[in-house]
Amino acid sequence: MSAEPLLRIENLVKHFHVRLGAFGEKAATVYALDDVSLDIEEGETLSLVGESGCGKSTTGFTILNLHRASGGKVIYKGQDLTRLDEKHMRPFRRDLQIVFQDPYSTLNPRMTVGEAVGEPILFHKLATKAELKERIATLLSDVGLPARFASRYPHELSGGQRQRVVIARALACQPKFIVCDEAISALDVSIQAQIINLLLDLQEKYRLTYLFIAHDLAVVQHISTRVGVMYLGRLAELAPRDALFQTPLHPYTRALLSAVPETDPERERNRKRQILQGDVPSPLNPPSGCRFHTRCPIAMEVCSKVVPEWKAARPGHLVACHAVNSGLS
Numbered sequence: 001m002s003a004e005p006l007l008r009i010e011n012l013v014k015h016f017h018v019r020l021g022a023f024g025e026k027a028a029t030v031y032a033l034d035d036v037s038l039d040i041e042e043g044e045t046l047s048l049v050g051e052s053g054c055g056k057s058t059t060g061f062t063i064l065n066l067h068r069a070s071g072g073k074v075i076y077k078g079q080d081l082t083r084l085d086e087k088h089m090r091p092f093r094r095d096l097q098i099v100f101q102d103p104y105s106t107l108n109p110r111m112t113v114g115e116a117v118g119e120p121i122l123f124h125k126l127a128t129k130a131e132l133k134e135r136i137a138t139l140l141s142d143v144g145l146p147a148r149f150a151s152r153y154p155h156e157l158s159g160g161q162r163q164r165v166v167i168a169r170a171l172a173c174q175p176k177f178i179v180c181d182e183a184i185s186a187l188d189v190s191i192q193a194q195i196i197n198l199l200l201d202l203q204e205k206y207r208l209t210y211l212f213i214a215h216d217l218a219v220v221q222h223i224s225t226r227v228g229v230m231y232l233g234r235l236a237e238l239a240p241r242d243a244l245f246q247t248p249l250h251p252y253t254r255a256l257l258s259a260v261p262e263t264d265p266e267r268e269r270n271r272k273r274q275i276l277q278g279d280v281p282s283p284l285n286p287p288s289g290c291r292f293h294t295r296c297p298i299a300m301e302v303c304s305k306v307v308p309e310w311k312a313a314r315p316g317h318l319v320a321c322h323a324v325n326s327g328l329s
């Protein structure tokens with residue numbers, strides 16, 4: 001890992017101000033992301049996992065300044081991106097891309113594949129019109145599509161092919177960092193494996209860094225360098241992949257992992273599934289102290305009163321839990 005992280009996220013906060021009630025008469029705040037700090041190292045795949053609504057997409061969007069942060073910093077190339085308006089973000093937009101679950105939301109149905117892939121190149125003036133055709137052909141080849149696909153429309157493609165086009169479009173400006181937000185979740189399982197392999201090949205070829213948002217823990221275990229576990233807008237645990245899967249420290253991570261079937265039949269027979277009691281509380285009114293205390297099987301008195309510190313239990317293994325001692329102090 002390099003000395004300086006590619007991105008440094010410090011105490012990032014995102015609150016959405018919403019209106020509730022039949023007539024929108026009641027103002028409320030969604031505490032979607034609270035005090036999230038992490039470094040993203042160049043060339044790594046950092047995955048974010050956690051139940052639906054825990055703030056994974058909000059983290060990705062706020063890092064990319066597609067949502068305005070309510071607090072905290074995102075440091076990239078010495079700049080705090082959260083302070084930049086769209087005009088000043090433009091030079092950074094090239095480097096920082098996102099791929100969504102649904103390629104239909106990214107691809108304009110009236111644009112050919114070639115136009116879709118070429119658009120960001122022309123926008124950022126990275127090629128002349130004469131060079132464009134060749135550049136598009138290279139990008140399509142990079143994602144495993146023949147050059148003749150340039151004249152096709154999204155509806156003429158399969159789901160997997162469409163996602164390849166979306167990836168080619170994300171690659172068009174030679175980015176450094178790509179948020180893959182459930183990028184494979186909507187695809188058939190056999191196609192998922194192909195797209196994962198494609199992402200891994202492209203990462204190696206272009207030294208890409210991924211923030212990989214997913215709910216399939218088997219996929220996360222396969223592709224990640226490190227894994228972050230989120231619960232109700234906060235990071236519960238962050239560790240190198242093997243440390244997280246083999247020695248999870250946070251009670252929520254343990255419960256989450258206990259739901260993953262083991263490939264070894266003997267271990268699968270002995271697997272103890274830990275079912276969490278109750279539902280995830282509302283982010284409109286998150287529990288005090290540790291947000292997990294209403295469902296935690298080992299909650300103590302302090303847990304409802306004091307927010308657990310985000311600390312290293314072992315080098316590189318961070319956790320927010322009163323029951324876990326800091327191994328470094």
Ligand SMILES: Nc1ncnc2c1ncn2[C@@H]1O[C@H](COP(=O)(O)OP(=O)(O)O)[C@@H](O)[C@H]1O
Binds near residue numbers: 016032059283
């Ligand atoms: N634009 C928005 N306006 C209001 N609330 C939002 C908005 N986007 C997300 N949220 C809320 O923020 C919380 C986190 O959402 P999200 O980041 O999409 O979760 P995840 O990606 O982990 O499923 C959820 O409660 C969601 O309803």
Ligand code: SF4
Binds near residue numbers: 294324
């Ligand atoms: S801080 Fe307390 S409630 Fe939260 S996970 Fe740790 S033991 Fe459970």
Ligand SMILES: [Mg+2]
Binds near residue numbers: 056057058
């Ligand atoms: Mg999401």
